[in-house]
Amino acid sequence: xxxxxxxxxxxxxxxxxxxxxxxxxxxxxxxxxxxxxxxxxxxxxxxxxxxxxxxxxxxxxxxxxxxxxxxxxxxxxxxxxxxxxxxxxxxxxxxxxxxxxxxxxxxxxxxxxxxxxxxxxxxxxxxxxxxxxxxxxxxxxxxxxxxxxxxxxxxxxxxxxxxx
Numbered sequence: 001x002x003x004x005x006x007x008x009x010x011x012x013x014x015x016x017x018x019x020x021x022x023x024x025x026x027x028x029x030x031x032x033x034x035x036x037x038x039x040x041x042x043x044x045x046x047x048x049x050x051x052x053x054x055x056x057x058x059x060x061x062x063x064x065x066x067x068x069x070x071x072x073x074x075x076x077x078x079x080x081x082x083x084x085x086x087x088x089x090x091x092x093x094x095x096x097x098x099x100x101x102x103x104x105x106x107x108x109x110x111x112x113x114x115x116x117x118x119x120x121x122x123x124x125x126x127x128x129x130x131x132x133x134x135x136x137x138x139x140x141x142x143x144x145x146x147x148x149x150x151x152x153x154x155x156x157x158x159x160x161x162x163x164x
Contacts, residue, residue, distance in 0.1 A: 024148070035125060043118050044088075048073065048081045050118060053090065053107065057115040061094075061106035090114055 016022050032047050039045045045053070051071045056062055059070065068078040082105055085091040090111035096102035107115065130138055 020148075031129070035122075038121055038125070039118070042121060043114055045114065045118070046081070046084075048077060049085055049090075050122075052078060052081045052085060052105075053111055053115050053118070054122075056091065056105060056107050057112065061096075061104040063096075063102055063104055067105065085111070 017026075035050075036047050039047060039050050043050070048071075051073075052067055055067050055070050059066075062070070064078050064082060065075055067073075067082075068075045071078065073081075082091060082093075085105075086093070088110075089108055091105050092108050093103050093105050096104050133141065
């Protein structure tokens with residue numbers, strides 16, 4: 001008799017789609033894929049490039065590390081995005097006026113124009129996403145999201161501390 005080719009789940013009691021982290025990541029991936037299409041077609045930018053532009057436009061000239069911290073990216077991911085934005089002439093780099101060892105990334109006029117074109121798209125998308133929730137649901141979700149982000153930051157720090 002041939003062995004059954006149907007694999008049995010290791011633990012049928014666990015449904016990964018019910019795990020909070022899985023569901024949050026699913027939402028994030030869906031949102032990223034959707035905005036990716038819009039950014040590529042309308043602005044010629046990747047999601048990562050847009051987030052770098054958004055960070056600089058709203059926070060002023062920043063170091064690569066500052067951008068990475070704000071966007072929650074690895075420094076290498078931001079370095080790549082900045083290099084791509086430099087090629088597109090959307091950002092420029094220069095020495096910090098207060099610390100000659102620090103290099104800051106700033107938007108060029110073309111970068112500011114991309115930001116001005118992109119923000120209405122981003123805001124319209126946010127409005128459409130939030131439209132399926134009532135005002136109370138949105139407020140509750142926002143509070144819960146902030147709490148989860150804070151907890152995830154604590155857990156990340158603990159993981160780093162354990163690794164030494």
